[in-house]
Amino acid sequence: MSVVSVRTRTVRGIAAVVCTVALAAGVLTPAAGARESGGGDAIPRLTDDRGRVLTLRGWNVEDKTNRGDKALSAITERHFRDLNAHGFNFARLLVFWDDLEPRRGQYSAAYLRKIERILDWAEKYGIQVLIDAHQDVFGPAFGHRGIPEWATRTDGLPFTPNPDDWFSEYFQPAVQRAFTHLYEDPDLRRAQAAMWRVLADRFEDHPAVLGYDLINEPMGELREGEDLPTAARRIERDQITPMHNRLADAVRSVDRDNWVFVEPTPIVGEGVPTGLGKIKDPKVVYAPHFYNTAMEAGADYDPAARWIESYEAAVTAYPKRHRVPVVVGEWGPLNNSLPNMGRFYREALASMNRYSSGWAGYVWCYGGGYCAVDAAGTFRTNKEHTASPYAPAVAGRVRTESYDPTTRTYRLSYVASARGVTELSLPSRARDWRVRVTGAAWLLDGRVHARPGARVSVTVAPAAGAGTSMSTRVDGLRGVNVD
Numbered sequence: 001m002s003v004v005s006v007r008t009r010t011v012r013g014i015a016a017v018v019c020t021v022a023l024a025a026g027v028l029t030p031a032a033g034a035r036e037s038g039g040g041d042a043i044p045r046l047t048d049d050r051g052r053v054l055t056l057r058g059w060n061v062e063d064k065t066n067r068g069d070k071a072l073s074a075i076t077e078r079h080f081r082d083l084n085a086h087g088f089n090f091a092r093l094l095v096f097w098d099d100l101e102p103r104r105g106q107y108s109a110a111y112l113r114k115i116e117r118i119l120d121w122a123e124k125y126g127i128q129v130l131i132d133a134h135q136d137v138f139g140p141a142f143g144h145r146g147i148p149e150w151a152t153r154t155d156g157l158p159f160t161p162n163p164d165d166w167f168s169e170y171f172q173p174a175v176q177r178a179f180t181h182l183y184e185d186p187d188l189r190r191a192q193a194a195m196w197r198v199l200a201d202r203f204e205d206h207p208a209v210l211g212y213d214l215i216n217e218p219m220g221e222l223r224e225g226e227d228l229p230t231a232a233r234r235i236e237r238d239q240i241t242p243m244h245n246r247l248a249d250a251v252r253s254v255d256r257d258n259w260v261f262v263e264p265t266p267i268v269g270e271g272v273p274t275g276l277g278k279i280k281d282p283k284v285v286y287a288p289h290f291y292n293t294a295m296e297a298g299a300d301y302d303p304a305a306r307w308i309e310s311y312e313a314a315v316t317a318y319p320k321r322h323r324v325p326v327v328v329g330e331w332g333p334l335n336n337s338l339p340n341m342g343r344f345y346r347e348a349l350a351s352m353n354r355y356s357s358g359w360a361g362y363v364w365c366y367g368g369g370y371c372a373v374d375a376a377g378t379f380r381t382n383k384e385h386t387a388s389p390y391a392p393a394v395a396g397r398v399r400t401e402s403y404d405p406t407t408r409t410y411r412l413s414y415v416a417s418a419r420g421v422t423e424l425s426l427p428s429r430a431r432d433w434r435v436r437v438t439g440a441a442w443l444l445d446g447r448v449h450a451r452p453g454a455r456v457s458v459t460v461a462p463a464a465g466a467g468t469s470m471s472t473r474v475d476g477l478r479g480v481n482v483d
Contacts, residue, residue, distance in 0.1 A: 035354055035401045043316060045398065046285065046325040046357035049257070050419040053394040056128065056210075056327055056358025057386070057425070058083060058090030059372055061118075062365075064136075064145055071099045072114045077121045079364055082377055084125035087427035089392045091127050092213065092329055092360040093118060094134040097195055098148040104191065107198050115203070122208040130261060130360070131199060132213035132329070137169045138178045144169075146216075151188055153181040167296075176221035183220070183239040192243075193250035204255035211259030213287055213329060214247045217266045232267040233275030240265070241277040248281040261287040263329065264318075269293070271310035273317045279324075286319045290331035290352065290359070298335050301344035308351050316355050328352055328359040334370060337381040345385035346405045353403065361386055387427035389460040395420040395448075396456070410460040416441065416450035423447055424460065434463045 046054040063074035075093075083091060099111050115131075122129045135146025141154075143161055159174035169175060182188050196214070203209050220235030222228065244262045251260055260281050264274035269291045292307050319326045331348065333341065352359050361383075365371040372383050379387070388403055389410035396416040403410045414422070416439075424446050426433050436459045437443050441450035450456045 035398070041320045043319045043355055044323055044325050046259070046327065048393060050395070051417065052420050052422075053396075053398050053414075054357060055390050055392055055394075056090035056360070057390060057392075058088040058092070058127065058358075059361045059364035060092045060094065060132075060330060062094040062134075062363055064094070067099060067145075068102075069110070071096075071111055072118065074365075075118055077124075080121045080125040080127050082373070083127055083364060086387045087389075087425045088387070089126060089128060089425060090130070090210075090358060090360060091122060091364070092130045092132050093122075094132050094216075095199070096134055096145045097151075097192075098140050098145060100198070101148060101191075101195055104148075104150050107195075112198075112202055116206070119203065119206050119208045123206070127208065128210040129208045130211050130213050130327075130329070131203065131209065132216055132261075133196070133199075134216040135218075136216075137166060138175050141178070142169060142172075142175055147178070147182065151182065151191060152178050153185070153188075154178055170219045171222070176219070179219055180221045180239075183243055189243075189246060193246055196247050196250045197254055200251045200258070201254040204258060209258055211261050211283075211285065212251055213261040213263065214244055214251075215263065216329075217263060217289065218243070219265055228267060229270075229272045232265045232272060236264055236275035237277055241279070244276075244279050245281075248279060248284070252281065257283075259283045259285050261285045261327065261329065263287050263289070266291065268315055269311065271307070271314045273314045276318060278322055284322075284324045285357075286322075286324050286326045287329040288315050288326070290315075290328050290348065292333070295333040295335075295344075300335075300338035301333070301340040303340065303343060303347070308347050312351050312355065319355075326356040328356050330362040331359060332361045332363075332370060332383075336383060341382045342385070345382050349385060349388075349405070350403075353401075389424065389426050389433065391422055391458070392425050393420070393423045395422045395450070399455075408462050410458075412458040414456055416452055416454045416456050418452035421447040421449050422456070422458070424458070426460065432463050433460055435460050 046056070048054055061075055061079050063072045066073050080091070095115060099108060101107050119129055136144040138144065139146035139148060139152060141149045141152035142159055154174035154177050157173035157177050159172045162168050182192065196212070200212060218240050220231070220239055222231040248260045260279070260283060262276070262279050262284060264276050266289055268274055268288045270293065290311065295301060333344065361372060363370050363372065366373055366375050366377065371380065373379055385405065388405070388408065390403070391412050394412065394414050396414040399413040399415065401412050424435065430446070435443055437448055437456065439450065439456035440454035441448050441456045448456065448458060
């Protein structure tokens with residue numbers, strides 16, 4: 001059955017209050033897709049427990065419709081089988097506090113089992129999962145999903161639904177006050193932390209779990225006379241930063257190993273640098289979202305507006321200052337078939353590949369709207385750009401890394417370490433690609449084995465013709481056993 005995923009946020013919600021923000025400062029114009037390691041202000045890369053440099057490429061996986069006994073039923077094994085078949089290795093799984101704890105202090109064992117079943121599918125197909133505590137417009141008290149009704153306090157302030165512009169509902173007085181109580185009321189703070197202890201305690205040892213996204217797109221309450229960028233920075237500094245630290249502490253009380261992902265407000269999408277402070281945890285990932293207000297309203301990409309450059313300049317300031325990796329938790333426009341959308345996908349991917357350790361597109365489902373693929377599992381217009389060769393794990397220090405969408409050629413150079421092997425991911429059949437490895441290294445079953453300390457170069461390009469065997473050429477040592 002065809003499914004339409006709806007996320008539309010129109011211009012009316014925020015554009016009027018952010019259009020006066022100066023976005024030109026610090027605009028970047030680097031070469032497309034190129035990444036070099038080193039440098040005092042370089043953003044760290046995500047790593048695994050062997051120190052290998054990770055790259056995450058994948059999609060959000062969700063079921064916002066079904067609740068209670070049917071919760072998460074729209075997510076099937078097919079999602080993860082198809083993600084793997086297209087070369088993806090990452091899924092951001094949306095879970096909802098209102099399903100986990102429908103009544104205060106009563107956690108749903110059935111819901112936890114459903115999450116575990118999904119994680120088992122992910123493990124089967126080699127997909128790493130970020131568990132995302134998702135909220136939209138706070139939660140079910142306002143007709144959405146997320147924070148339970150029993151944890152929603154509005155002080156009697158008004159709320160008027162606006163289904164044609166759901167994002168504007170964040171600016172309703174009742175919703176804003178609910179966020180203030182969540183951040184400030186001691187009992188709600190304890191309840192939110194307890195919820196995360198339950199999740200982390202249950203799934204800390206599951207091999208598919210990479211980390212925890214503490215809250216999706218947090219917002220807050222504007223003060224009278226305060227513009228939106230100023231309010232966002234204040235809320236991030238004074239309320240969201242302490243919340244992230246509280247929840248990170250809750251996770252660490254039961255899980256010492258998995259990564260903690262923290263988000264700013266979604267206002268960062270307008271090129272507004274975040275006001276988030278330091279999160280006092282050794283394994284933090286900065287996880288902003290990558291949405292443009294005009295495109296969310298259905299407009300075409302406008303390269304002359306330089307939105308991508310402004311976003312990149314703003315979003316890289318925090319991870320450079322605090323020395324944390326970046327993974328973009330959501331991105332992708334609603335209308336992908338407009339004339340400039342092919343260019344948007346190429347430029348957006350090149351931008352994210354410059355500064356992030358990966359991304360999750362919105363959303364892997366089978367139908368229209370934001371869905372990545374149609375009912376038959378075929379990429380919808382321009383979304384095929386998201387599938388390209390890359391290295392999910394590099395055993396060593398990355399020197400340079402790039403992808404040329406014109407020739408579909410991926411290049412990687414690194415200095416090999418003694419810990420593990422480098423893994424390659426191809427977005428279709430192996431025989432459709434030519435892989436060339438140079439240096440004291442060789443290729444075996446999609447993995448590059450190398451002598452520690454060797455300088456290794458890898459090039460992946462389309463094979464000369466479909467249906468031919470994968471051509472591999474290896475220059476350097478052969479037959480050396482390197483683990």
